[in-house]
Amino acid sequence: MDIRFAIVTSSDTRDIEQDTAGAALAELVEANGWQVVSHVVVRDELDQLESAIVRASDELGADVVLTCGGTGLSPRDVTPEATAAVCDRNVPGVAEAIRAASLAKTGHAMLSRAVCMQRGKTLVVNLPGSERAARECWEVIAGQMEHAKRMTAGEHHHGDGHEDNAGR
16 A cells, blocks of 8 residues: 655754654655655744645645654644644544553653644654654554555445444
8 A cells, every 4th residue: 555654853953964753754654665755844833833734734645744853841842732733633542552652661751742633634643753762653653554544535444343333
């Protein structure tokens, strides 16, 4: 399955050459045979983050936008707010799964404010800004990306034992 990803890194201190977390995510996406349609670094500013998410979704047709950074407690960390401002529906299980897996490695994970939401047919997933943490979080979600794309596109469940959801 072809999945189109965009990577949006939020940073006041890094440029694209210094964005090791975003570069690592691009490498991991491509290792799965999927496509990276965009990788940008924007400042920790609501309007810049919102514009980058909207552009990736609406103009570039990304199936998944991976944001990188800006999810902590610093006053400059506004990625969750930018995501919520331009998205339609919350997908809390993704952020919950990432936090649960991350808590097994560090107690700092409970301080993450990361969210996962849908903008139309695009899934937007907030990931941490450090390369190691971004890689670890990718491992939590990667196996669900194809199913997420199908469901976000409005396709039905296939072969996973959930074909008949009428009674749920």
